[in-house]
Amino acid sequence: MNITFYKYQGTGNDFIIIDNRLQTIDKNNTKRIAELCDRRFGIGADGFILLENDNSSDFRMVYYNSDGNESSMCGNGGRCIVAFAKFLGVIENTTEFIAIDGLHKAKIEDQIVQLQMQKVSKIEAFKKHLFLDTGSPHHVELVTGLKDFEVKANGAKIRYGQPYNEDGSNVNFVEQVSKDTFSVRTYERGVEDETLSCGTGVTAVALAMHKIGKTESNTVKLNTPGGTLKITFNAIGDGYEDIWLIGPAIQVFKGEIEW
Numbered sequence: 001m002n003i004t005f006y007k008y009q010g011t012g013n014d015f016i017i018i019d020n021r022l023q024t025i026d027k028n029n030t031k032r033i034a035e036l037c038d039r040r041f042g043i044g045a046d047g048f049i050l051l052e053n054d055n056s057s058d059f060r061m062v063y064y065n066s067d068g069n070e071s072s073m074c075g076n077g078g079r080c081i082v083a084f085a086k087f088l089g090v091i092e093n094t095t096e097f098i099a100i101d102g103l104h105k106a107k108i109e110d111q112i113v114q115l116q117m118q119k120v121s122k123i124e125a126f127k128k129h130l131f132l133d134t135g136s137p138h139h140v141e142l143v144t145g146l147k148d149f150e151v152k153a154n155g156a157k158i159r160y161g162q163p164y165n166e167d168g169s170n171v172n173f174v175e176q177v178s179k180d181t182f183s184v185r186t187y188e189r190g191v192e193d194e195t196l197s198c199g200t201g202v203t204a205v206a207l208a209m210h211k212i213g214k215t216e217s218n219t220v221k222l223n224t225p226g227g228t229l230k231i232t233f234n235a236i237g238d239g240y241e242d243i244w245l246i247g248p249a250i251q252v253f254k255g256e257i258e259w
């Protein structure tokens with residue numbers, strides 16, 4: 001069967017997105033999803049996303065990492081599927097959709113998507129790093145010399161090591177640029193490599209840096225190798241709410257595949 005796919009990118013985190021409202025895709029075919037995400041033997045992408053019907057919201061987002069396995073929330077993918085839903089005419093400029101971590105509100109204007117993330121009530125601070133879940137699990141570590149830092153080697157060591165082991169964590173290496181700006185490079189589990197940007201990752205970095213007093217601002221700019229994202233939030237007690245991930249989401253091309 002021939003299927004139309006679309007390729008999107010959000011600050012260089014790239015995704016194959018398919019309209020699966022008619023349930024044409026066999027969601028258990030993880031081997032085929034991994035093949036399509038392969039950068040040499042397939043289309044090439046960090047992740048694979050299905051847009052499906054949902055009874056109580058505008059649509060459902062189903063997210064797979066490039067290894068073919070369904071995973072937890074993808075922030076950049078969430079921004080891209082909002083742009084795709086608008087392209088399909090499923091939504092206009094505002095939406096509420098369901099993803100694996102719950103309901104998300106979003107707004108889109110001129111290819112800039114604002115995506116509301118789930119509340120974060122717990123941030124664990126250790127001697128050298130922080131850990132929090134922003135829809136996906138994130139290890140956050142401040143380093144010096146981020147530009148030349150060995151993200152893949154160091155990220156893999158942390159991702160497979162204690163206490164994360166098999167379940168794993170995404171790993172963000174961070175350097176402060178100014179009082180409200182940080183540079184971030186992320187090793188993503190399920191891609192098992194550095195990606196050019198990670199939406200749940202920069203969300204984790206902004207909240208973690210606020211938590212330990214590196215910034216007092218509730219609007220934080222995050223420079224990633226794929227571009228700049230913005231996070232806004234409210235600090236309430238020990239946690240954070242009304243968290244928004246803001247940045248571009250762009251359709252790159254469309255094509256057809258045999259499924």
Ligand SMILES: N[C@@H](CCC[C@H](N)C(=O)O)C(=O)O
Pocket residue numbers: 013065071072073074075076077136137170188189190191197198199200201
């Ligand atoms: N690229 C994503 C994160 C995708 C999920 C992650 N790889 C995991 O399995 O935890 C983002 O933009 O948030």
